[in-house]
Amino acid sequence: MMKIKNLGGARSVNEYVASKLARFSSMEKDFGSLFELMFSEGENILIERMRGLKVEKTTYNEAKNDILRISSVLRRKLGVIPADAPVGIHMENSLLWIEMFWAVILCGRRPLLMNLTVPEETLRSACEMCGVKAVVADSAGNDGTVCGIEAFEAREIFEEASSLSELPSPDLRECGGEILLMTSGTTSGVKICAYGAEQLYCQIKYSFEIIKKNKLLARHYRGELKHLTFLPFYHIFGLVAVYIWFAFYSRTFVLLNDLASDTVTQTVRRRHVTHIFAVPLFWEKVYGAAMKKIRARGPATVAKFEKGMKIAEKIYSLPAVGNVLGNAFSRAAFREIRRGMFGESISFMISGGGPVPREVLRFFNLIGYRLVNGYGMTETGITSVELRNRVGDIIKGAVGRPLGGVEFSLDGNGMLSVKGKVNAKYIIENGRKHETAGFFATCDLASEEDGYYTILGRSDDLIVLSDGENINPDEAEKVFKDAGAESVCLVKKGAGAVLVAEVKRFAPPGEAAALKERLANAAGASNLRGRLSDIVITDLKLIADGDFKVSRTKIRRLLEEGAITDISGKYSGKYSGNSVAGGPEGTDGDAGGNGEADAVSDALTVKVIELMCAATGAEPSEVRPDSDFFRDLSGTSLDYFQLVSDLEREFGAGFPAGRDGEGITTAEGFAKYLKEAGV
Secondary structure: OOOOOOOOOOOOHHHHHHHHHHHHHOOOOOHHHHHHHHOOOOOOEEEEEEEOOEEEEEEHHHHHHHHHHHHHHHHHHOOOOOOOOOEEEEOOOOHHHHHHHHHHHHOOOOEEEOOOOOOHHHHHHHHHHHOOOEEEEOOOOOOOEEOOEEEEEHHHHHHHHHOOOOOOOOOHHHOOOOEEEEOOOOOOOOEEEEEOHHHHHHHHHHHHHHHHHOHHHHOOEOOEOEEEOOOOOOOHHHHHHHHHHHHOOOOEEEOOOOOOHHHHHHHHHHOOOOEEEEOHHHHHHHHHHHHHHHHHOOHHHHHHHHHHHHHHHHHHOOOOOHHHHHHHHHHHHOHHHHHOOOOOOOOEEEEOOOOOOHHHHHHHHHOOOOEEEEEEEOOOEEEEEOOOOOHHHHOOOOOEEEOOOEEEEEOOOOEEEEEEOOOOOEEEEOOEEEEOOOOEEEEEEEEEEOOEEEEEEEHHHOEEOOOOOEEOHHHHHHHHOOOOOOEEEEEEEOOEEEEEEEOOOOOOOOHHHHHHHHHHHHHHOOOOOOOEEEEEEEOOOOOOOOOOOOOHHHHHHHHHHOOOOOOOOOOOOOOOOOOOOOOOOOOOOOOOOOHHHHOOOOHHHHHHHHHHHHHHOOOHHHOOOOOOOOOOOOOOHHHHHHHHHHHHHHHOOOOOOOOOOOOOOOHHHHHHHHHHOOO
């Protein structure tokens, strides 16, 4: 077996972890000590990233020197700002994020990790709540601010720091004492949660038992452990379970250039990533893409795959030798599937932020990977991970037992409360500061069996019907998993329950209506028969870009405001709005034309026509699918530029240039191009 690299002279992972924890135990539990230990193995690789075909690597020592220089520049820029005022960090994951994070702390300030997925008004509220006076950002607005607060651009600070000739030597005893995190925004109001070095020390200490109980978590590949930075560092899961846990032991982080599925899988394979921690939505998408490829190869391949899965499940269930034989079978039987996904370097994967569907857990674990559930909240830190080794136990979906020093408690209604030194020091909510001593009520519903806990959903999401019956939407939504919706969300509206389902944008004619029928049939065949007051089909994204999961609060509000309406009656066949066939509704339009053939028959072309009308001022009744933007609609080059900009913003696709009839100049041409681009 290849020797594990970069263990600071230790002979094994356990020896290395124990010795480094012992050093922290003997030091002050402050951020100066954490910084010193985190960057003590200076030659280890902190960051890897791909730039074209070139791999860029940055060592811990190189990053440390950057941090020292940056802190010197930042301290000067923050000079007039009160010492107790937090400094916001408004940045995406990057090496520079890590460097700015530590630079703020070394300046004696408290960083507020700003959640980039929430609306600006929520960010403003969070900044006001904790008194932020300055922000470090990837980019500032034209007025030099972020959320109305003076902003310093991180790249400019870095460039100024790079010109310093001498390496500063800050006093680590003067480091800031807290990190401030925002809740994810899936609840109705934002909270600010404060963590000190003492809480992070406990998080690191308790993570050691994970390594002891499940050796896969510490497994390296070709001597190295590499963590994919999929989760944002401003999220509790990304900050603690990804960055703090693994940077303390000077392991490597692999940065993604973007979150496209191909980028993720190729990066994992090429850089030999060993660990991926992500949210259920990520695993569901990877699972869905893999199953799509399997189904595309025909019924015989599907049958062969399903037979292999059943055999694997049976082997894994054998007492004593099940895991050994099961692993051998899975490695051989599903090698081709793994090669098309993450390859063979993956050691351990954790899902957090919500329950991952059982069929997804089953898929990953039976094909030879290890995907388990973990549990934590912004208010509590990371509190549990499923550590059992038997695959049959893992795919039950539990989040494991509480980590050492953490206690779980269920009340009579099944609501989970958490107590432990990993909990936030305090929470600021609605402008008021709350201490977190004792048990924290999570509002999550859970069940317990033999000391292992399973998360069932949110108590504040429960739908209480007029007859007094309760519906747990997390459980109820499983009924609709095979109906073909992009995503579903069950919420309370008035005295009943409403199912909101997302249909793929610009789906074929009739798909929205067909989806509604499939959902109704699924409800009728389950215990939801007669309990849904409505089914609403929408082509709006229920999970907004950057979100980890559906926000029921947001969906319920959009329903009440009328921002989400049922589209299942639209585009059920030929377009039935204003006639766009070139003449009054029911006519053939231009001579020689065919009204049925020329009619707009899908929502994609309808949308393109709407944008063409907006750019040229034409009426929809004047536009046919083959109407030329320049000749027929008298569009100018500036009008065309506006149209292309609107299309790129709407669909996220670039377009070839068009001028006076060259390139794409018709609605049907744009629609065809978009379809070929996968819209």
